Amino acid sequence: MPFHFANVLVFAAIAILFVLGSLVGGHFLRPHNPTAEKEMIYECGEKPIGQAWYNFNPRFYLIALVFVIFEVEIAFMYPVASVYRSFIEKGQGMLAFLEIFVFVAILAVGLAYVWAMGDLEWVKGLKQDVLKAAREAREQPRKAA
Amino acid sequence: MDNLASLRFFLPESILTVAVLAMFVQDLLTRRSARRVVYLTAGALVWLAIVAFATLQMPAGTASLFGGLLQHDPLRMFFTWVFLGATLLTIVIAPNSGQISPNRLGEFFALLFALVLGMYLMASASDLLTIYLSIETVSLVSYVLTGFRRGDRKSNEAALKYVIYGGVASGVMLYGMSLLYGLFATTRILGEAGIAAQLSDVTSRIFLAHAFGGQPAAQLALIVAIVFVLAGVGYKIASVPFHMWCPDVYEGAPTPFTAFLSVGPKAAGFAVAIRFFFATFERQLPDGAFAQVGDVPWPAIIGIISAATMTLGNLTALVQTNLKRMLAYSSIAHAGYLLMGLAAASAAGVQSILVYLVIYLFMNVGAFLVVIAVANARGGEQISDFRGLSVAAPVTALTLAVFLFSLTGLPPLAGFTGKYLVFAALVQRGGFWNVILAVIGVLNSAISLFYYAKIIKAMYLDEPLDRTPMRVPRLYTGLLVALAVPLLVFGVYWGPLVRWASTAFGGPTPI
Amino acid sequence: MSSIGLPHFLAVGAALFALGMVTVVTRRNAVGILMGVELILNAANVNFIAFNHFVEGPGRLTGQVFSIFVIVLAAAEAAIGLAIVLAIYQTFRTIDVEETDLLRE
Numbered sequence: 047m048p049f050h051f052a053n054v055l056v057f058a059a060i061a062i063l064f065v066l067g068s069l070v071g072g073h074f075l076r077p078h079n080p081t082a083e084k085e086m087i088y089e090c091g092e093k094p095i096g097q098a099w100y101n102f103n104p105r106f107y108l109i110a111l112v113f114v115i116f117e118v119e120i121a122f123m124y125p126v127a128s129v130y131r132s133f134i135e136k137g138q139g140m141l142a143f144l145e146i147f148v149f150v151a152i153l154a155v156g157l158a159y160v161w162a163m164g165d166l167e168w169v170k171g172l173k174q175d176v177l178k179a180a181r182e183a184r185e186q187p188r189k190a191a
Numbered sequence: 192m193d194n195l196a197s198l199r200f201f202l203p204e205s206i207l208t209v210a211v212l213a214m215f216v217q218d219l220l221t222r223r224s225a226r227r228v229v230y231l232t233a234g235a236l237v238w239l240a241i242v243a244f245a246t247l248q249m250p251a252g253t254a255s256l257f258g259g260l261l262q263h264d265p266l267r268m269f270f271t272w273v274f275l276g277a278t279l280l281t282i283v284i285a286p287n288s289g290q291i292s293p294n295r296l297g298e299f300f301a302l303l304f305a306l307v308l309g310m311y312l313m314a315s316a317s318d319l320l321t322i323y324l325s326i327e328t329v330s331l332v333s334y335v336l337t338g339f340r341r342g343d344r345k346s347n348e349a350a351l352k353y354v355i356y357g358g359v360a361s362g363v364m365l366y367g368m369s370l371l372y373g374l375f376a377t378t379r380i381l382g383e384a385g386i387a388a389q390l391s392d393v394t395s396r397i398f399l400a401h402a403f404g405g406q407p408a409a410q411l412a413l414i415v416a417i418v419f420v421l422a423g424v425g426y427k428i429a430s431v432p433f434h435m436w437c438p439d440v441y442e443g444a445p446t447p448f449t450a451f452l453s454v455g456p457k458a459a460g461f462a463v464a465i466r467f468f469f470a471t472f473e474r475q476l477p478d479g480a481f482a483q484v485g486d487v488p489w490p491a492i493i494g495i496i497s498a499a500t501m502t503l504g505n506l507t508a509l510v511q512t513n514l515k516r517m518l519a520y521s522s523i524a525h526a527g528y529l530l531m532g533l534a535a536a537s538a539a540g541v542q543s544i545l546v547y548l549v550i551y552l553f554m555n556v557g558a559f560l561v562v563i564a565v566a567n568a569r570g571g572e573q574i575s576d577f578r579g580l581s582v583a584a585p586v587t588a589l590t591l592a593v594f595l596f597s598l599t600g601l602p603p604l605a606g607f608t609g610k611y612l613v614f615a616a617l618v619q620r621g622g623f624w625n626v627i628l629a630v631i632g633v634l635n636s637a638i639s640l641f642y643y644a645k646i647i648k649a650m651y652l653d654e655p656l657d658r659t660p661m662r663v664p665r666l667y668t669g670l671l672v673a674l675a676v677p678l679l680v681f682g683v684y685w686g687p688l689v690r691w692a693s694t695a696f697g698g699p700t701p702i
Numbered sequence: 703m704s705s706i707g708l709p710h711f712l713a714v715g716a717a718l719f720a721l722g723m724v725t726v727v728t729r730r731n732a733v734g735i736l737m738g739v740e741l742i743l744n745a746a747n748v749n750f751i752a753f754n755h756f757v758e759g760p761g762r763l764t765g766q767v768f769s770i771f772v773i774v775l776a777a778a779e780a781a782i783g784l785a786i787v788l789a790i791y792q793t794f795r796t797i798d799v800e801e802t803d804l805l806r807e
Contacts, residue, residue, distance in 0.1 A: 050705055107788050111781045118777040121770050141195075155212045162219050320768055327775045334782050344793045350786045351799070355735050358779055359726055362742030365772060366719055369749035372765060373712075376758045 108165055112157070119153055122146075197256035200263045203245045203271065207308040210238035211301050218297025228286050228293050235282045235300040239275065242307075246271050255317070259382045262317035262466070269695035270314035270462045273548055277455040278307050280556050280670070281447050287664050288563045290340065290445040299339065306332040306455070313459040317470065319368045319378035322463055326364070326423055329456050330357045337444040337452075349443025356436040360426035367419025370412055380470050387471045391484045410486065417487060420467070421496075427460030428526045431500040438507075441519035446566065449515065450559035453522045454552045457529075461548065464533060465541055465696070468493075473536065479698050481537055494534035494624060498631045501527025505638045514562055515572045517642060518555070521598060524639060525551060531632055532613045535625065538697025539616040545692035547609035550597070550681055554606060557594040557674035560667060561587055568661045574646055579655020587663050588650045590671040595643040597678045600636045605681035610636060612689070711752030718745035730798050732790065736783045743776045 126146050133142040160166060198205070217234050221227040246268070253264040281303060285291055291299050309328030316322040334357065338350025371386065372378050379385040426433035441449045472489055473481040483490075504524030511517035529551075532544035562572055564587055569576045581588040597606035610632070617629040681688055693699050718741050725738030747769040754765025794801065 054706075107784060111785055114777050114781045118774040121774055125767070125770065152208070152212065155215055159215045159219065320771060324771060324775070327779070331775075331778055331782055334786065338786050338789055341789060342793055347786065347789045347793050351732060351790050354779070354783045354786055355726070355732070355739070355799070358736065358739035358783065359723075359742065361779075362722065362739055362746065365743060365746040366715075366749070368768075369715070369746040369753065372750060372768070373753035373757055376753070378764055378768060 112160055112166070115153065115156070119150070122149065192254055192256055192258070194257055197254075197261070200249065200254060200256050201261075203242050203249070204308055204311050206238075206242050206245050207304055207311065210242065211304045211308065213238065214297055214301035214304060218301065221297070228296055231297045231300060232282065232286050235304075236279075238304065239278060239282060243275050246275065255381060256315070259379045259385065260318045260321045261312070261315040262381060263315060265695045266462070266465065267315040269545055269692070270458060271311060273458045273552060274307055274310045274314070274455055276549075276552055277451055277458075277556065278303065280552075280560075280674075281451040283666070283670065284450065284556075284560060284563065285445075285447040287666060288445070288447045289567050290447060290563070295339070299336070302332050302336055303451070306336070306451075310455055310459040314462040316463060317379070317381050317466060319371060319380070322467070323361070323365060323368060323423075325459075326427060326463065327361055329427070329459060330361060333357075333452060333456065336448045337440050339445055339448065343443075345443040346445070347443075349440045353436050353440045356433070357426065360422050360433050363419050364421075364423025364426075367416045367422070370416035371420065374409065374413060374416065380467065390471060391474065413487060417489060418492065421492065424460050424464045424467070425496065428457050428464070428529070429523050430496050430526045430530060431503050431523075434500065434504070434523045434526075437523055438516050438519040441522070442513060442516045442572075446515065446559055446563045449519075450556045453518070453555050453559070454548075457522070457526065458548045458552075461529060461533070461544055465544070468533065468536075469541065475538075475697065479538060479700070481697075483536070490534050490536040491624070493530055494628050497527050497530035497534050498628060499527075500524070500530060501632065501635045505635050505642075508642045509638070511642070512574055513572050514574055514577065514646065515559075517574070517646075518558055518562070521639065521642075522555065524635065525555075525598070527635070528610060528613055528632060531617055531628055534628060535613075535616040535620045537616060537620050537700075538693075539619060539700040540613070541696045542689065542692040542700060543609070543612035543616045545695055546612055546685065546688050549688060550605040550609045550678070553674050553677050554594045554597040557590060557671060557678075558598065560671055560674070561591040561594070564663045564667050564671075565661075568663065569656065574649050576656065577646055577649045578653040579657070580650040580661070582655045582658055583661040584663055586668055587661070587671060590675040591650065592647050593675040593678055595646060597682075599640050599643045601640075603679070603682040605678040605685070608681055608685045608688075612685075708752055708756040711748060711756075715745045715748040715752065718742075718748060732787045732799055733784070735799065736780060736787070739783075740776055740780065743772055743779075747772050 123146065126142065130139070130142060133139050192200075214231075214235065217231060221230045224230060249263070249268060251265070253262070255261075256263055282300065285299060286293075286296060306329055309325050309332060312321060312325035313329060316325050334350055334354050337353050338347050340346035368378070375386045375389050377384055377386065377389075380387055382388065422433060425431075426436075429437040441453065444452065468489055469481070472484060472487050474484055476482055501524045504520045504522075504527060508517050508520035508524065511520060529544050529547055532540040532547065534540070535543075564584075565576055565580065566572050568584075577591075580591070593604065597604035600606045600610040614629045614632060617625045617632075690699075722738045722741030722743075722745060725741060726735050729735045729738060750765040750769045750772070752765075754763065758764060
């Protein structure tokens with residue numbers, strides 16, 4: 047299977063054409079009715095212009111962290127799904143199913159724990175012990191000074 | 192052996208997985224209970240007992256599990272007992288240490304079991320994939336446990352440093368593994384087509400040389416790969432140049448976990464190193480001696496790292512004022528002593544490592560236990576906080592003196608036994624550089640006396656900080672004595688320990 | 703050399719590895735450093751996939767399976783790293799690694 051540089055070139059050209067084509071096509075098809083909000087660059091709901099060093103809402107992080115775990119779970123499910131038929135042919139279909147079930151169950155316990163601890167709540171009271179410890183930690187250097 | 196048949200040898204690991212989940216569930220169920228600390232500690236101890244029982248039931252002999260991913264052998268069993276000992280001590284120490292909030296004790300135990308699971312896998316990993324996965328399991332859980340004290344600046348900072356150094360070290364190791372995979376077209380270390388078999392087989396080595404443009408190129412690639420893999424292992428055992436995380440993490444982490452970290456993962460790192468180097472680059476001859484295959488000068492690499500590690504650890508420990516931090520540098524130095532046993536590249540060398548690790552478990556956990564007791568009573572971990580401890584808490588001071596003298600390696604304490612066996616293995620192996628390395632080791636032990644003695648001077652000779660008797664929980668006093676007595680015993684009577692080590696690896700040796 | 707062979711992939715892998723190392727060493731932002739670590743891991747992944755194709759041969763999947771595990775571990779490491787960075791921010795109010803320096807000799 048020879049793999050020539052020309053393939054890469056064609057691939058790159060198609061990629062560029064795809065982006066350009068959709069932009070140009072969109073320009074002729076869409077109604078033209080700009081507002082200040084719409085003129086802004088789309089940045090997933092965050093303010094796009096100005097310093098990047100402002101506080102993102104940490105809730106995004108917590109949800110994202112939990113999401114990442116379940117996202118990579120899929121990376122394991124696909125290979126299992128692709129060889130599952132050969133397991134059934136060997137008569138070990140149930141075994142393979144149980145194995146992957148145990149895997150998902152372990153993740154589910156983790157999810158249940160996160161849920162029960164209230165880390166998935168969108169509106170939540172900050173945990174008082176954490177707040178207190180953080181406040182004390184911040185005040186320590188001041189006292190020393 | 193296929194997957195189903197292997198499960199029988201995988202029982203302790205399976206139970207540990209269940210234990211992790213069970214601790215999380217128990218944590219949720221007992222959240223409202225006033226006696227949750229007692230329930231959780233009891234639960235953790237019960238699970239540990241079940242794991243220990245399952246480990247006890249393991250069949251003797253060797254077996255290759257899961258198609259070569261794991262290896263069951265006496266070496267694995269030896270290490271599992273070291274891990275179980277360290278875990279038992281940590282579970283007993285943690286609830287009273289005042290460093291782990293009762294609200295989060297269940298989480299702590301659950302993560303601790305996950306860590307033990309990773310270490311069990313490290314002790315039996317015989318494939319590059321399982322080595323990488325097990326090391327990462329241990330690392331990831333360690334990051335979390337290091338930063339376990341939320342809102343504590345030192346703890347958070349230590350966790351951040353740990354993550355960064357750990358990420359780089361594991362990345363470098365992974366890159367080395369990818370090169371090894373490219374050289375040998377397999378990730379199995381043992382077995383018919385494994386790396387070890389290919390290295391000792393002449394025809395496949397000629398093929399290798401051809402594939403990589405001549406013998407020198409293949410040889411160079413192999414050595415680079417080995418050095419890179421060593422980065423991951425060296426980081427786990429805190430050897431130069433991957434030791435930078437160690438002092439910060441030891442100081443910042445909750446002390447019960449520091450105690451665990453200094454013995455458990457370090458021992459697991461040595462398990463990986465021993466299995467990797469001896470399975471891959473050494474053949475045991477019928478008379479019990481080891482012969483090198485593959486022309487990789489790994490004992491020389493290890494020897495240089497060992498000398499650098501212990502010298503740097505000891506010299507930096509001299510100027511420390513925080514005892515936890517000093518013990519961290521002392522732990523780096525001890526990684527250096529232990530590496531000497533590996534550099535000897537003989538059965539006696541490995542056995543000396545095994546014996547040393549068991550003794551190290553007792554003396555290091557003991558020393559950290561005293562740090563916890565003093566920090567709780569006097570509110571500090573500085574050496575100045577230990578002034579006049581012999582007046583305020585005579586038993587605690589006496590046991591700390593035992594631990595520190597043992598760490599120095601003074602006879603008749605067990606630390607001497609460990610060091611003696613390591614030096615003897617090196618000298619017995621012979622060769623100019625091995626003897627030089629042993630001499631460096633002896634000089635380093637002499638240096639270490641200075642900083643250990645500094646604490647003993649503070650405890651016994653300095654003006655007491657506080658003459659009123661210091662409050663030490665009775666449990667801790669009992670534990671301290673229980674840890675100190677074996678050190679006195681093993682210092683004069685080490686026969687059983689050495690015999691146990693010789694059944695674990697390489698058979699009887701003349702020492 | 704008209705066709706792409708193993709050396710090309712190895713060169714990409716080595717370049718990624720070097721870039722990751724440089725990122726880790728030069729960045730002061732903790733999140734930037736974690737990105738550098740990701741680069742190092744992906745450098746190894748490129749090697750694994752390339753070796754799987756060119757050295758181990760068709761029908762064998764060791765390298766590809768290895769890289770899936772690496773992807774998963776990289777995600778786990780990133781999750782833990784970011785969680786720790788978040789905790790650092792809550793206590794230090796900065797994620798500049800040169801300002802988190804309580805622990806010194």
